[in-house]
Amino acid sequence: MEMNRTEQIMRVLVDRRPPEVRTETLMEWSGLERKPLLRILDKLERRGWVAVRRRAIKNEKRTGRHTRNPTWCITDVAAMRQALVTPQKDGTQRDRIWKAIRIRNVFTRAEICKLTGISRHSVDDYLRVLTANGHVRVTGRVRQGNVYQLITRQVARPKTREVHKIKEANGNGKKKSEG
The missing domain is CATH 1.10.10.10 (Winged helix-like DNA-binding domain superfamily/Winged helix DNA-binding domain)
Structure with missing residues (x-):
């Protein structure tokens, strides 16, 4: 090897x-x-x-x-x-996004899209999941969108719980809220 x-x-x-x-x-x-x-x-x-x-x-x-x-x-x-x-697995899109986030530490969606070559929708989805799970936070706004900052120092890609939209009876897509 x-x-x-x-x-x-x-x-x-x-x-x-x-x-x-x-x-x-x-x-x-x-x-x-x-x-x-x-x-x-x-x-x-x-x-x-x-x-x-x-x-x-x-x-x-x-x-x-x-x-x-x-x-x-x-x-x-x-x-x-x-x-x-542990074998390095750079194959999945989320692995590549996580690696780019760890390199940049403070970043925008556009920077991650440019570094990884992954569509903005996929990057948006994963950033939403990481933000909801407390791994990334929004620290400001620029012309291109939000500025994010990495919070966790975790090397491996974190296990996250997906944020799903729940369809209500009237057909609106709203995030599930606990109240």
Whole structure:
């Protein structure tokens, strides 16, 4: 099975389980160059799986080993192991929409449609479901429509309950309300 570089670094961290590790040590273990390795570690940091333990302060005039070689603390080995075990399923439209929402964090419907190539009606339906289930909230309006913000930090696409319209006896389509 072919592994990409992110999976390779995750596998090294899961297998060796160091509480802290320096960048140059990870370079030795993985065989990757510094720049791609730092990009991968930044991605893992955004996911909350690793954290920078020691890094030079910007205004400090320290250069050399300390700034180029930060120490990384592994914060969530279990989540990394789970991500390695579960197969990635990017096939469904909702998976692609969820991935785009997680990338953008603050977004409009038009941005998600453009990123995913999915129709605005499908994106609207899923945004309505996510809003009703408390995963996304409307934070404002722009010319193109509502501005949404991601609330949950969940990596996997959340299990949601659909918001269905109930036909009343007079034929109006109204949302079911509990009163």
